[in-house]
Amino acid sequence: MRFQDDFRCDGRSRRDYRPMDLETGLVSNASGSARLRLANTDILVGVKTEIDVPNPLTPEFGKLEFFVDCSANATPEFEGRGGSDLAQELILSLKNAYESPLAFNYRTLCLIPGQQCWKLYIDILILECGGNLHDAVSLAAKAALFNTKLPRVTATMLDAGITDLIISDNPYDCTRIGIETVPLLVTVCKIGDYVLVDPSAEEEVCSTVSMVVSVSMRNGQAFLSGTHLTGGGAMHRDTMRNCLELGLAIGEQLDRLLTKMLNLEQERVGLKRPQIVGFLK
Amino acid sequence: MLTVNQTKNTLLDGASIEEEPYITLQESEDFFESLDKPAKEPTQLAPRNTFIRAGVLTTVRGSAYMEYGNTKVLAIVAPPKELIRASARRMNMGVLNCYVNFAAFGTGDLESVPERERHLSSMLTKALEPVVCRTEFLNFQLDIRVLILDDDGCLLSTAINCCGVALVECGISTYDLITASTACIYRDHVFLNPSAKIEELLWKHRSNSGTDSTTSPSSAQEHGLIITASMDTFEQIAQCQQCGYLSPATYVKLLDYTLDMNKSLRELVKGVLTKRVKEQHELDLREKAETALEDQRLEEIIEKLKKQGPEEFIQLNIREDPYVKRQ
Numbered sequence: 041m042r043f044q045d046d047f048r049c050d051g052r053s054r055r056d057y058r059p060m061d062l063e064t065g066l067v068s069n070a071s072g073s074a075r076l077r078l079a080n081t082d083i084l085v086g087v088k089t090e091i092d093v094p095n096p097l098t099p100e101f102g103k104l105e106f107f108v109d110c111s112a113n114a115t116p117e118f119e120g121r122g123g124s125d126l127a128q129e130l131i132l133s134l135k136n137a138y139e140s141p142l143a144f145n146y147r148t149l150c151l152i153p154g155q156q157c158w159k160l161y162i163d164i165l166i167l168e169c170g171g172n173l174h175d176a177v178s179l180a181a182k183a184a185l186f187n188t189k190l191p192r193v194t195a196t197m198l199d200a201g202i203t204d205l206i207i208s209d210n211p212y213d214c215t216r217i218g219i220e221t222v223p224l225l226v227t228v229c230k231i232g233d234y235v236l237v238d239p240s241a242e243e244e245v246c247s248t249v250s251m252v253v254s255v256s257m258r259n260g261q262a263f264l265s266g267t268h269l270t271g272g273g274a275m276h277r278d279t280m281r282n283c284l285e286l287g288l289a290i291g292e293q294l295d296r297l298l299t300k301m302l303n304l305e306q307e308r309v310g311l312k313r314p315q316i317v318g319f320l321k
Numbered sequence: 322m323l324t325v326n327q328t329k330n331t332l333l334d335g336a337s338i339e340e341e342p343y344i345t346l347q348e349s350e351d352f353f354e355s356l357d358k359p360a361k362e363p364t365q366l367a368p369r370n371t372f373i374r375a376g377v378l379t380t381v382r383g384s385a386y387m388e389y390g391n392t393k394v395l396a397i398v399a400p401p402k403e404l405i406r407a408s409a410r411r412m413n414m415g416v417l418n419c420y421v422n423f424a425a426f427g428t429g430d431l432e433s434v435p436e437r438e439r440h441l442s443s444m445l446t447k448a449l450e451p452v453v454c455r456t457e458f459l460n461f462q463l464d465i466r467v468l469i470l471d472d473d474g475c476l477l478s479t480a481i482n483c484c485g486v487a488l489v490e491c492g493i494s495t496y497d498l499i500t501a502s503t504a505c506i507y508r509d510h511v512f513l514n515p516s517a518k519i520e521e522l523l524w525k526h527r528s529n530s531g532t533d534s535t536t537s538p539s540s541a542q543e544h545g546l547i548i549t550a551s552m553d554t555f556e557q558i559a560q561c562q563q564c565g566y567l568s569p570a571t572y573v574k575l576l577d578y579t580l581d582m583n584k585s586l587r588e589l590v591k592g593v594l595t596k597r598v599k600e601q602h603e604l605d606l607r608e609k610a611e612t613a614l615e616d617q618r619l620e621e622i623i624e625k626l627k628k629q630g631p632e633e634f635i636q637l638n639i640r641e642d643p644y645v646k647r648q
Contacts, residue, residue: 132443140566142542249451256566264545264572267563272414272450274557277580281573288569 054236055290062179064187064305066318072188075318076180079240080170083177085162085184091205092159094150101141102149103159106134108177114169129270130164130177136266137178137223137254143265145218151193152203158190171241174252178225179298185222186302189214223256223265226291228283230275235283237290249273251283255291262288362511366581368502369514371589373483375490375597383491387483390514391473394480396487401461415458419445421467421480428472441477448481448501448550448560454494463493474516475503481550482586489594497552498590499559502582504575505546506567513578520546523565543567549579553587
């Protein structure tokens with residue numbers, strides 16, 4: 041590998057991503073779903089909804105819950121309970137990134153303050169592991185959230201302050217979740233003296249340390265909503281600043297592209313509506 | 322924990338017990354007002370009052386106890402042992418396992434304990450992995466256990482500091498000394514080494530931030546916490562965990578504050594370890610002197626034996642048993 045010449049094994053430069061396929065709405069049993077294929081990495085995300093009681097400390101907030109399942113056929117290392125550590129790490133970093141109410145607007149999940157709210161279960165299935173899981177998982181989760189349709193709910197007051205919820209029968213009568221500020225994770229990998237994004241599985245083995253940068257766009261400005269180092273190495277402060285800058289720039293670009301593509305797909309209605317491809321390609 | 326009401330209890334002879342009432346947003350607000358807030362930019366970057374002692378337990382080889390303000394932590398490092406789970410084997414690297422546990426009385430909020438333990442364990446493992454020479458114990462695992470006796474904020478950074486000392490005490494080879502510290506920003510005020518109350522406020526803040534967001538400019542909404550662990554010989558950052566919502570500029574600012582604090586903590590840890598080595602050296606000297614004395618005594622006896630012959634010596638050393646009559 042010659043990183044010095046800004047040239048990687050597969051012909052990319054240090055700032056390039058591998059080709060990405062994204063499809064939303066392919067799981068009919070979930071409220072929202074997305075499947076992302078980033079070269080060899082294959083992720084399927086389903087969002088399920090449930091009505092729950094909000095936390096008394098945050099009466100106007102809904103709830104989010106992440107679950108990551110590392111399928112044993114993703115890579116031989118996941119056999120048995122091998123994938124649980126990795127799954128735990130992914131859950132923690134996603135949870136950390138979505139923690140702040142500025143990163144995810146929990147208010148949109150509120151039905152009746154203090155009484156009823158939506159709880160979203162974001163189930164992430166890793167079907168194949170070809171490196172760069174953090175990025176792929178966060179991209180797929182954001183797309184699945186965009187695709188999520190919450191049925192419209194009307195409430196009627198009964199006696200003694202008890203409310204009764206009526207869920208709309210019309211499947212097209214639904215609300216969406218705003219995803220403008222939803223964070224994306226960008227893994228910046230350090231190999232030798234250089235930093236690069238979107239490491240393949242081989243490059244991940246070569247790297248000494250990588251930094252997971254969570255980028256949330258707000259009013260056109262990039263914010264950090266949770267970063268940490270991973271990979272068992274250490275880095276200098278200046279390297280870290282470089283990683284941060286690269287991560288922010290890439291995150292901004294990714295976010296813009298993702299939003300654009302999602303909006304394009306959404307606008308294709310009627311005859312132009314895309315066929316669901318799923319795994320048939 | 323934000324507000325503590327003292328209520329008289331008749332059953333306890335009028336002694337007061339602490340009661341944790343339902344905390345409303347207003348109360349958090351009031352609490353924040355009542356805090357003595359630091360200046361917008363901290364003037365001096367000093368760690369809290371710290372006490373560290375290496376080798377507090379005799380049952381394990383490496384142990385350390387640390388008090389960081391009111392936060393009290395005990396770390397235990399056992400010598401590496403063979404891997405139990407063969408699947409966890411890494412290429413040319415040993416495996417590091419950290420376990421963090423709260424003492425039953427360690428924290429007021431019992432409900433979130435298992436989740437916090439899991440989170441702290443995983444972050445501690447990540448922070449210590451770069452510092453331990455893992456290539457030296459291939460196919461072995463190193464277990465590090467941390468017991469939290471009292472929680473007053475900065476848990477992770479205190480645990481990292483304490484483990485760093487315990488590792489050295491156990492004789493595990495490390496690349497450098499590791500020190501860590503915490504800084505957070507809340508409503509434009511920078512808190513260094515935030516106490517448990519401020520950390521809690523930061524999490525509870527979740528709810529009232531949204532109301533500000535519409536009125537105040539974007540910079541005012543920043544909130545977040547940074548924990549940095551560094552190895553200062555080569556100015557390496559072993560771990561830097563951030564949560565909350567920060568602009569990149571603030572992130573770098575807080576990072577520099579924590580790095581500065583790490584430097585002064587490092588001097589302290591160095592001092593503690595040198596003192597410990599000196600202490601151990603003195604103990605060794607004393608032990609050596611005692612064995613020398615013993616050797617000398619034995620030599621004298623042997624000398625005597627040679628002169629008098631064993632018969633006489635035995636007769637000399639038999640003492641009359643006062644309870645048995647001589648026949």
